[in-house]
Amino acid sequence: MTDLINGLLQESISGIALGCIYALIALGFTLIYKATEVVNFAQGELMMVGAYVNFFFVTTFVSSAGEPTLWIFIIALVGSIIFALAFGWILDLIINRPLKDAPIFSVIMATISLSIILRAIVAMIAGPMSLLPVSPFGNDVIHIGSVVISILDLFIIGSAVILVLMFYYFFHKTRWGIATQATSEDPIAAQLMGIPVNRVRGLVWVFSALVATIAGILLAPRLSLLDTSMGFLGLKAFPAAVLGGFGSIGGAIVGGIILGVIETISIGTLSFHFQWIKEINDIIVWIVLIAVLMVKPDGLFGVEKVKKV
């Protein structure tokens, strides 16, 4: 029995860290959806680009300074964040603004095209071979009872929680946040109320590029190798966003964590103790998703939208 509980605890911690990565990508989906009702299918690729840019900064600085020091990682992080802000702004200019009155399908198609183009551009610049990311966390771990937690995982969890709290605060307590929500609900009315709708929408693209970059920087050392297929993880974060309730910030993190934990414990301890779970490992996440949607069609934290006629 202790075996079972220890196993579940150990895997849950890893699952939460993995889930927080999903959550950060899902948060990116959510931000853009909240303001524009569009799903950005390039979110995973934004994360991949962020990871590559950070890799580029770290290796450039390390090659000029010789040793990877903590300062190098901090400067590289700041550099990557500045890049993310600029990148988000550019995406707003080339995707968001020109398509602001286009049908939603056009925008979605544009984001899918963007994802393919980004993968190709990164592969062209960085070459097809995967890279070895350097991380400031090394392989250090801490022990709590019989459970082992890596410092990197703690950092991932911490960053996700901080970002989610920040955005929660932004959307619910600040003028700009409330303006964003208003833009999402009724852009025309929002505009009539004096909300700069275009700027609000631009802002969420910048935010989601930022979140994606941070997710990429945290995920790369966990994957040990950096390659352009990293962006495909965005497709795994999509069910997390739906599970939590698309458009809900708290839902993104809860959905991400639930999926991450289910994934790790079902293939781990549960498979070890219950043979039948081993057989359904690859579909268990989807079973949970459908079960939740049957009970709550808008996801765990989704708000049912009622339109008055």
Place this chain on the structure above:
Amino acid sequence: MKIKTGLLVILGLLFIGCGKQAPVPGVTDTEILIGNIQDLSGPMKELGAVLPAGSRLYFRYINEKGGVHGRQIKMLVEDHQYNPQKAVVAAKKLIEKDQVFCLFQVIGTSTCEAIRPLLAESGTPLIAPATQSGTMSDLSRPAGDLIFHTDTGYDKQTNILVDYILKQDANAKIGLIYQDDDYGQNVLKGAAEAEDRTGVSIQKEAFQRGATDFTGQVGNLIKGGANHVIIAGVVKEPIIVMKTAEKMGYSPQFYGTSPTMDHRVALAAGPAGEGFIAANFAHLWNSDAPAAVQYRELCEKYEVPEAYMGMYHFYGFITAKVLVEGLERAGKNPTRKRLVKGLETLNKWDSGAFPPITYSSKDHAGTESVILVQVKDGVQTVITDWVD
């Protein structure tokens, strides 16, 4: 008189017609055209550019020496993005439109399986498919008689690894982490054979392709008490598994099938990867094997960029050697049938890199052994000769 001349002309034409066979696809007096299908823009694109480049290096060398029986080798490369449907489209284009003589080095198990019917229908041989799945040399499948495999299969590799483990430690408890797809199925087949043969029971843990977390599998192996663990993954998986094991204070001897035989495993896993043993179906590119020496000389001569050089580029090079040997043996007037017959005469033929290759009409596997390569002080070191 006129009738006589006319008859003679007709007779003459008939003779010419008899002497000259129907043209063989892809073969002219000066050229042999072969087709290659790689993943140039999908998940395996890392290899897509590098494998054919390695083959081209050898073709260039042969072409500059005058080609095969006076014919220059030319290779067309198509992209299948590791997608079986696209592989079929690409193969159709190469066989029907471009009229290639044979296919060569097509990468991936599922993609090669998908084009079997096309090969069988058109009688096009496929030489050296770039996959280590043992199913490639299964003669009972469609086009089995047309496919010549050069790599020791995963099933065979798993058998060899289990035997090696039991030789080191007769009481070994063996664990296996495998990718839950056709690759893993072939590994499981080998594991089941080894279990039947030796009586040991192997603890099997699956993972999905693209998995990024192995805490569960490693935890289960700890609980199961495995002290020798075989990882049937590619590059990322052995790194993450060994790092996770180190984190959890678990230190069995780790082994890997041939796709894990990549120097980046040692680089990225660091201390956690020390001692890792991988099976490989050919000598290393930086070894003293004759083909490796020739390879490095040609790389220098033709100024191959350093980024290309390595195991995959070398693999492209040595599979090209097998193809060229087949073309030589197909004779001065090659046909697809003569290529097959020619390859089937290979008997313990030494390519200088693969184990001695023997093909016959009953065996298209070619090789059955591997070398084992261990990471020692962060460097890949060959620790055995060919083992089978």
